[in-house]
Amino acid sequence: MSYFTEAASVEAVNARMGVQTNPRVREIMASLVKHLHSFAKDVNLTQEEWEHAVGFLTRTGQICTEERQEFILLSDVLGLSMLVDAIGNRRPEGATESTVLGPFHVANAPIRQMDDNISLDGKGESCLFSGRILDLGGNPIKDACLDVWSDNADGFYDVQQPGIQPKWNNRGRFFTGSDGQYRFRGIKPVSYPIPDDGPVGQMLASLGRHPYRPAHMHFIITAPRFRKLVTHTFVGEDQYLNSDAVFGVKRTLVAPYLRSDDADTRWHAPFDFVLAPSRD
Amino acid sequence: MSYFTEAASVEAVNARMGVQTNPRVREIMASLVKHLHSFAKDVNLTQEEWEHAVGFLTRTGQICTEERQEFILLSDVLGLSMLVDAIGNRRPEGATESTVLGPFHVANAPIRQMDDNISLDGKGESCLFSGRILDLGGNPIKDACLDVWSDNADGFYDVQQPGIQPKWNNRGRFFTGSDGQYRFRGIKPVSYPIPDDGPVGQMLASLGRHPYRPAHMHFIITAPRFRKLVTHTFVGEDQYLNSDAVFGVKRTLVAPYLRSDDADTRWHAPFDFVLAPSRD
Numbered sequence: 179m180s181y182f183t184e185a186a187s188v189e190a191v192n193a194r195m196g197v198q199t200n201p202r203v204r205e206i207m208a209s210l211v212k213h214l215h216s217f218a219k220d221v222n223l224t225q226e227e228w229e230h231a232v233g234f235l236t237r238t239g240q241i242c243t244e245e246r247q248e249f250i251l252l253s254d255v256l257g258l259s260m261l262v263d264a265i266g267n268r269r270p271e272g273a274t275e276s277t278v279l280g281p282f283h284v285a286n287a288p289i290r291q292m293d294d295n296i297s298l299d300g301k302g303e304s305c306l307f308s309g310r311i312l313d314l315g316g317n318p319i320k321d322a323c324l325d326v327w328s329d330n331a332d333g334f335y336d337v338q339q340p341g342i343q344p345k346w347n348n349r350g351r352f353f354t355g356s357d358g359q360y361r362f363r364g365i366k367p368v369s370y371p372i373p374d375d376g377p378v379g380q381m382l383a384s385l386g387r388h389p390y391r392p393a394h395m396h397f398i399i400t401a402p403r404f405r406k407l408v409t410h411t412f413v414g415e416d417q418y419l420n421s422d423a424v425f426g427v428k429r430t431l432v433a434p435y436l437r438s439d440d441a442d443t444r445w446h447a448p449f450d451f452v453l454a455p456s457r458d
Numbered sequence: 459m460s461y462f463t464e465a466a467s468v469e470a471v472n473a474r475m476g477v478q479t480n481p482r483v484r485e486i487m488a489s490l491v492k493h494l495h496s497f498a499k500d501v502n503l504t505q506e507e508w509e510h511a512v513g514f515l516t517r518t519g520q521i522c523t524e525e526r527q528e529f530i531l532l533s534d535v536l537g538l539s540m541l542v543d544a545i546g547n548r549r550p551e552g553a554t555e556s557t558v559l560g561p562f563h564v565a566n567a568p569i570r571q572m573d574d575n576i577s578l579d580g581k582g583e584s585c586l587f588s589g590r591i592l593d594l595g596g597n598p599i600k601d602a603c604l605d606v607w608s609d610n611a612d613g614f615y616d617v618q619q620p621g622i623q624p625k626w627n628n629r630g631r632f633f634t635g636s637d638g639q640y641r642f643r644g645i646k647p648v649s650y651p652i653p654d655d656g657p658v659g660q661m662l663a664s665l666g667r668h669p670y671r672p673a674h675m676h677f678i679i680t681a682p683r684f685r686k687l688v689t690h691t692f693v694g695e696d697q698y699l700n701s702d703a704v705f706g707v708k709r710t711l712v713a714p715y716l717r718s719d720d721a722d723t724r725w726h727a728p729f730d731f732v733l734a735p736s737r738d
Contacts, residue, residue, distance in 0.1 A: 182537065182705040184544035190705060191537035196666015203664055206507065209500045211536055213493040218541050220489045227486065228542045232529045239519010239529075249512045249519075256491055257462065257471035261498050262508045264464035384483060386476015425462040425470060 188215045237377045247281060251378045254278065254424035255387070269405070272314050273454040277426045279408050280396065282335040287325060290350040295363040298344040302331030302365030305445035306438060310358045311399060312452045318358025319453060322401035325351045326362070328394070333370030354401075366435055366445045367393040369418050382423065389423050392416035397451070404453035411449050468495045517657045527561060531658045534558065534704035535667070549685070552594050553734040556689050557706045560676065562615040567605060570630040575643040578624040582611030582645030585725035586718060590638045591679060592732045598638025599733060602681035605631045606642070608674070613650030634681075646715055646725045647673040649698050662703065669703050672696035677731070684733035691729050 182190045192208045199207075217223070238248045253259045259278050267276040290296065297304070311322040327349040329335050336347040352360050374382060374389035382389055394410035410426060411433035412419060419427055438446040462470045472488045479487075497503070518528045533539045539558050547556040570576065577584070591602040607629040609615050616627040632640050654662060654669035662669055674690035690706060691713035692699060699707055718726040 181700075181707050181709050182540050182544075183708075184541065184548075187537055187541045187544070187705075194665070194667055194701065199666050200664070206501050206503070207665060209497050213497040213500075214536060214538055215541055217489050217493040218538060218545065220493075221486050222545055223486070223542055225542055225546050228533070228539075232527070232533065235515070235529045236519050236522050236527070239516050240522065242516050242520065247512070247516070249515045253508070253512065256494060257467055258494055258498060259508075260462050261464065261467045261495055262503050262505055264462075264467070265498065265502055266505050268464075384479070385474070385487060386479050387474055420461075421474065425467075427461050428463075429461050 184219075188212050191215075234377055234381070241376045246373065246376075248373075248376050248378055250281060251372060251376075252381075254372070255378055255382060257425045260425045263408075267408075269454045270314060272452055273405075274407055274409060274451045275428045275430050276407060277409050277428060277431060278424060279398075280426075282337060283325075283327060283396065283398070284337060284349065287327065287349040287351050288346050290352055290362065292352060292359075292361045293363065294350065294352075296326065296346075296348050296350040297330070297363070297365045298347045299330055302368070303445060304363060304443045305366040305435065305447055306361070306363055306440065306443045307395065307447050307449070308359070308361040309448050309450045311354050311360065311401065312358060312450055313404070314452060314454065318354070318356065319401045319404065320354060320356045320358065322354040322358065322360075322399055322404075322453070323351055324354075324360050324362075325398040325400075326364070327396045328364060328367040329370055331365055331368060333368050363443060364395070366447075367395050367413060369393045369416055372423050387423065388418075388421065390418045390421070391424060392418040392422050392427060394426070395447070399451055399453065401453060403456050405456055407451065407453055409451075411447065413447075464499075468492050471495075514657055514661070521656045526653065526656075528653075528656050528658055530561060531652060531656075532661075534652070535658055535662060537705045540705045543688075547688075549734045550594060552732055553685075554687055554689060554731045555708045555710050556687060557708060557711060558704060559678075559688050560704075560706075562617060563605075563607060563676065563678070564617060564629065567607065567629040567631050568626050570632055570642065572632060572639075572641045573643065574630065574632075576606065576626075576628050576630040577610070577643070577645045578627045579610055582648070583725060584643060584723045585646040585715065585727055586641070586643055586720065586723045587675065587727050587729070588639070588641040589728050589730045591634050591640065591681065592638060592730055593684070594732060594734065598634070598636065599681045599684065600634060600636045600638065602634040602638065602640075602679055602684075602733070603631055604634075604640050604642075605678040605680075606644070607676045608644060608647040609650055611645055611648060613648050643723060644675070646727075647675050647693060649673045649696055652703050667703065668698075668701065670698045670701070671704060672698035672702050672707060674706070675727070679731055679733065681733060683736050685736055687731065687733055689731075691727065693727075 241248045311319045336343040371389040393413040399407045433449045436446045471491045591599045616623040651669040673693040679687045713729045716726045
């Protein structure tokens with residue numbers, strides 16, 4: 179039996195967990211309490227600051243809807259989403275790195291043929307995306323599926339503008355043949371702000387941070403006997419590359435976007451993806 | 459310029475704060491990010507667990523109303539509220555200890571005369587509360603205000619049952635004279651559960667914890683030139699003393715509740731409060 183004391187606050191709380199508690203739940207909660215209390219002690223958190231935090235978390239929960247997830251946004255801007263992605267996606271040297279999925283993926287996009295154009299609204303600077311899907315030994319992977327999506331020239335995904343953008347604008351799925359090659363057309367993506375009209379936007383402002391993400395094309399690449407890869411390629415000269423609001427940029431994911439000589443394609447973004455084998 | 463890496467995740471996030479950031483905001487956010495990332499790394503937090511946490515926090519925010527504050531409840535059951543109270547209320551040896559305010563205080567309760575009965579619904583076991591308000595030297599404090607409140611015999615505060623309990627049931631304010639004495643009647647408080655029909659209740663259940671608080675009488679004691687004291691006295695034999703759901707119990711706040719010989723008062727709870735001087 180031990181009552182709460184400031185010095186032994188963590189032990190008092192964690193000793194309360196029942197003996198039947200799921201071991202993983204116990205591990206997570208014990209660590210959460212330890213770090214939460216260490217945080218409050220390290221900064222000597224005041225009652226007023228605690229009240230501010232309660233109000234912030236409440237507003238963050240209350241602005242959430244079917245279409246808006248402010249807690250994911252909060253996790254994103256604190257680097258937690260990228261950290262969880264990194265922890266869960268440690269890959270062998272040479273394999274293409276992952277980054278965050280983001281909130282705008284839609285399952286079951288139309289299956290397209292190589293060379294098809296996924297940009298359906300006629301806006302933006304046309305761009306050819308091409309390269310190979312390879313294994314760690316440099317061999318092409320057959321039957322790989324590339325599920326790709328980007329914003330349009332105005333910086334919005336189709337699902338953010340239903341009725342304004344054509345359905346499935348800047349989305350599609352492509353399957354490789356035995357040469358492991360992919361090749362499709364779209365637009366050179368543009369940078370855009372994450373939703374900043376809520377609590378998270380206010381927090382960013384108070385930290386002197388902007389809400390922009392550098393321009394990027396999303397990829398989910400799957401193939402039998404290989405690990406699923408969720409990643410982006412980033413437009414190499416983007417002004418926000420060094421200050422992505424959600425910390426999604428990795429050096430190896432910055433792609434060249436080259437001026438193209440092709441009459442109807444202004445840019446060319448070559449990129450090879452290397453998949454790690456399945457773990458089972 | 460440094461992109462995000464798992465190893466240097468904290469530095470990547472904290473380096474992003476603007477130079478104009480308020481120093482206290484900077485200190486708090488830097489520590490928060492450090493502890494949040496350490497937590498995720500310590501437990502190797504998975505994507506699925508992170509999604510569970512996002513869902514939990516969202517539900518916690520969305521159940522909040524004018525009358526219900528689930529984030530305060532969450533802070534309470536994690537011992538954070540008591541910790542913040544402890545950090546903000548370090549007092550000299552000999553001064554009565556503080557505990558959490560709780561969500562049921564109402565300002566401007568009716569001013570009563572000594573010996574008045576604050577129980578207006580005729581329920582419960584009558585109890586005499588008496589003692590002295592003293593300074594650290596043992597001298598009585600004149601003009602001290604005791605703002606007191608408790609639940610009724612059914613375990614509810616008046617504000618939880620408007621229209622069922624009389625307004626100001628089991629509440630009142632008392633002012634001491636030159637002898638520093640106080641003396642009022644009420645009921646022996648009863649233990650009660652914190653609201654456990656929401657996300658926090660589900661969390662407690664998954665941790666094998668009950669939602670009960672041991673019976674207690676609330677006090678806010680103020681006096682000119684002394685530090686405000688927010689505290690409870692706990693009923694000594696309560697079955698939940700060692701397992702208060704919000705960790706509010708301190709050894710020095712457990713009061714004797716004695717059988718009384720008085721014909722119309724079944725219990726007597728004597729307790730002296732010692733106030734620390736103001737810091738200014």
